[in-house]
Amino acid sequence: MPRLTATAALALGLLSLASSAAEPDPAARGRYLVAIGGCNDCHTPGFAQQGEAIPEQDRLIGAAVGFSGPWGVSYPSNLRLSAHQASEEEWLGKARRNGLPPMPWTAMQAMSRDDLAAIYRYLRALGPAGSPAPAALGPGQPIPTPHFVFVPQPPTSAKTSLR
Template sequence: MRPNPAPTLLSFAVLFAIAGCMDAVDRPDAARAAQAIGAAAPMTDTELLARGEYMVRMGGCNDCHTPGWNDSAGQLPTQHWLTGSPLGNKGPWGTTYPANLRLKVADMDEATWMSYTANLHTRPLMPDFAVRAMHEEDRRAIYRFIHSLGPAGQPAPAFLPPGQDPSPPYLELVLPPAPPAGH
């Protein structure tokens, strides 16, 4: 059956009309942009859970924090998600390991997670800036979802400072020398 294009065109018209009114979207401030595209109404508990699962999946959190995620082509059931990884990320910062977020969240109440993630600062390869730029309700949704999974697994190996050799497995990033000062 040929789909009727009318609703799509109508949706675009509405979106353009809304975008025209949303001055905030044009500003190069990630937090403000996130506010502008965030949920218009507070989410219900059920919606927060579904949103959290979606954010974790689309935010790529499993890529690093879930062992076997990429080998499974993103098909592992949620019970295996975010249990931390023994695959080290070695670079000039030392060697970091994606944390076990199931244990992390089990130890934290929601208010603590909200202030912790609003100011999240970690070492590479964690994209802490992406978490800081999220809409508040998306960070809350991530908490609700991970918390609903319950604690599982072991803590990830401890960070190793620069100059200490990790045991395999690890990824090593060999970076170009820093550019001269002033560039």
């Protein structure tokens, strides 16, 4: 029995070594989290349309195409600049606040500290680029940029009986 336990312990040890060896770079985890979190769809201009064709060095620089809704107009922040200009602690605070839609704030708040820190390190590794996104606008203000209208529209045909 003791031999079996020792073998099991060795196997476990090797397993954990293997997983830490597979991911030595904290920024690599950040890259992965950004990919599965869909962050590029909003924070990289044109990504929703062109996807992987946009080179990594041009990503996450924010967008001057706004999202217009009852909250006014929000613009996806330039994450490369926001991480460059903040300490890890400050950036975690910005990432966990409750800002404007359609940023998935609750997803950020559900993320572990380590995961959020890995995203910060990835952004720092990419380095600063681009210019700041336009400031958000309040409801009813004139909108000087292109923008998506993020408001439910009425149907354009009779209801189909899918359900």
